[in-house]
Amino acid sequence: MPLTDSYLERPRGIAEMWGRYLESGEYSDFLVTCGSRDFHVHRLVICHKSSYFRMLCKDNFKEGITQKLELVDEDPDVFQAVLTFLYTGIYETDKIAGSAELEIPPEGSCGSSVDSENDEENHRKGRPATTEDLVAHIQLYASGDKFDIRDLKDVSSKMFRNQLMRTPVENLDVPQIIQAVYTCTPLNDASLRPVLIDYCVQNLSTLLTQPEMASVLADMGQCAFELLRAYKDEADLRSRKAVEDQRTAVLEIKKAESQQLRESLAKLQKRDTHLMEILASHHNCRNCGKVFGGAPQVYGPMSDRVMLRCKACYTKHS
Numbered sequence: 001m002p003l004t005d006s007y008l009e010r011p012r013g014i015a016e017m018w019g020r021y022l023e024s025g026e027y028s029d030f031l032v033t034c035g036s037r038d039f040h041v042h043r044l045v046i047c048h049k050s051s052y053f054r055m056l057c058k059d060n061f062k063e064g065i066t067q068k069l070e071l072v073d074e075d076p077d078v079f080q081a082v083l084t085f086l087y088t089g090i091y092e093t094d095k096i097a098g099s100a101e102l103e104i105p106p107e108g109s110c111g112s113s114v115d116s117e118n119d120e121e122n123h124r125k126g127r128p129a130t131t132e133d134l135v136a137h138i139q140l141y142a143s144g145d146k147f148d149i150r151d152l153k154d155v156s157s158k159m160f161r162n163q164l165m166r167t168p169v170e171n172l173d174v175p176q177i178i179q180a181v182y183t184c185t186p187l188n189d190a191s192l193r194p195v196l197i198d199y200c201v202q203n204l205s206t207l208l209t210q211p212e213m214a215s216v217l218a219d220m221g222q223c224a225f226e227l228l229r230a231y232k233d234e235a236d237l238r239s240r241k242a243v244e245d246q247r248t249a250v251l252e253i254k255k256a257e258s259q260q261l262r263e264s265l266a267k268l269q270k271r272d273t274h275l276m277e278i279l280a281s282h283h284n285c286r287n288c289g290k291v292f293g294g295a296p297q298v299y300g301p302m303s304d305r306v307m308l309r310c311k312a313c314y315t316k317h318s
């Protein structure tokens with residue numbers, strides 16, 4: 001599923017044109033300095049989707065007057081990816097530090113530029129993610145949150161969830177991912193934190209054997225608390241399910257028992273009918289001619305048939 005396409009609100013040619021303007025800085029009317037890098041950007045583009053930039057570019061802000069902004073806490077590679085998303089709609093993480101090292105790894109997996117053909121292929125195959133991929137999504141989500149770019153938050157949180165959910169816990173450095181999520185997202189985050197906590201609960205047995213988990217949970221008290229709460233919810237759910245299963249089993253047994261009773265009753269009724277039929281057709285023994293003096297006998301405990309045996313000569317009548 002090429003996630004990028006649904007976020008491309010402009011035709012590809014226009015996106016490419018804006019991409020070129022981002023690269024060349026031509027007609028730029030705003031300068032963003034991030035680390036040692038200068039980004040010559042266009043207010044028209046950065047303000048369109050970001051209320052953060054919209055506000056800063058107003059005349060009553062220093063940045064609006066000087067048309068310059070210095071981002072001190074932002075990673076330049078992450079900011080480059082934010083700009084690429086704003087300019088072209090392309091979501092890519094493969095130039096973000098950490099992911100970049102993995103561009104030509106032995107397994108052939110790399111960062112996750114959704115737009116490239118290879119990654120579309122990987123995406124379809126649902127390849128497992130690396131820790132670096134996931135950290136890159138977390139960083140882009142945090143930037144989307146900081147600059148208030150809703151589309152970027154949507155895409156990055158979806159990518160984070162999809163990749164995390166299909167990656168075995170053994171492939172990941174989960175303590176590092178916890179560290180990143182609980183450092184980069186606000187306390188009330190409802191996108192990355194619940195997904196990560198759910199993943200941790202599902203893989204708790206493996207994670208609890210990792211010494212780094214103890215240390216990260218000691219540092220991230222909020223995560224430890226949320227993990228505990230989710231584990232309790234999971235345990236409650238399981239115990240409710242066990243009670244429900246037991247109730248269902250008891251009902252099944254009762255159902256089987258009552259079915260058996262119904263069948264026995266039907267057999268008895270049939271036997272009665274049969275007896276009435278014999279009595280109606282046989283008044284005397286067909287062998288010795290005497291009147292029956294014996295009681296009706298059943299063929300066997302499971303039989304619905306009965307017989308009359310003459311008391312004088314023991315001839316069977318059925």
Ligand SMILES: [Zn+2]
Binds near residue numbers: 285289290313314315
């Ligand atoms: Zn007889």
